[in-house]
Amino acid sequence: MYVCMYVCTRTSAIFLYPLHPPVASPISASLPDSMGTASSVLTQYDIEGVQQHCHNLFSQHEIVSLYQRFCQLDRNAKGFISADEFLSVPEFAMNPLSQRLLKMVDGLNFKDFVAFLSAFSAKANMEQKIGLIFHVYDSDRNGKISFNDILEVLQDLSGVFMSNEQREKVLVQVLKEAGYTRESYLMLDDFIKVFGNSGLKMEVEIPVD
Structure with missing residues (x-):
């Protein structure tokens, strides 16, 4: 399995580079009981349940491959992945956004791990993809995004390659094009309006052959 996450808007790019798991096996694996301690077999019923949980955005073979990768990260077979285990992937x-993403992935069991990755699936619609990015920008988890919220993420991404003045200028222009100002607070629907036509690309590529 090869996993590559790519996020791109007019002003930012996020890369989570390939992970390197073993060669995929037939649809059979160990699955945590109630997504807890690993002890049972990943049956066809289990796979279909996980597939339904991620709205059928991954095939059954992809789910098995994702489970193999999940087990590699879950070193102590706890049934969930900690922030430290995610950070073990160099x-x-x-x-640059690892700390923000960790807040979203820390403590995920397998089902939620797959659901999280499903937003990166080529089958996911634009609203699902942008919804995930909204939660990355919503750092204080209040359901709305301020000018400063987005500016902080842009600073993480651009680092020294853009000045504060350049970042603010770019963001003001993007908001202006969608009918908003720097004083505006964006709810999810507003965020979709602003970035829905921004050329956002997020995919997870999982070869299973």
Whole structure:
């Protein structure tokens, strides 16, 4: 299985580089009881349940491959992945948005791990993709995004390659094009309106052959 997450808007790009799991096996694996301690077999019924949980955005073979990767990260077979375990992947640890993403993935069991990744599926619609990015920007989890929320993420992404003045200028222009100002607070629907036509691309590529 090869996993590659790519997020791109007019002003930002996020890369979570390939993870390197074993070669995929037939649809059979160990699945945590109630997504807790690993002890049972991943049956066809289990796979279909996980597939339904992620709205059929991954195939059954992809789900098995994702489970193999999940088990690699869950080193102590706890049934969930901790922030420290995610940080054990060097490419993730070096990502400028790793700390923000960790808040979303810390403590995920397998079902929720797949649901989280489903927003990156090529089958996911634009609203599902942008919804995930909204939660990345919504750092204080109040359901709305301010100018400063977005500016902080842009600062994480651009670092020294853009000045504060350049970042603010770009963001003001993007908001203006959608009919908003720097004083506006964006709810999810507003965020979709602003970034819905921004060329957002987020995909997870999972070869299973």
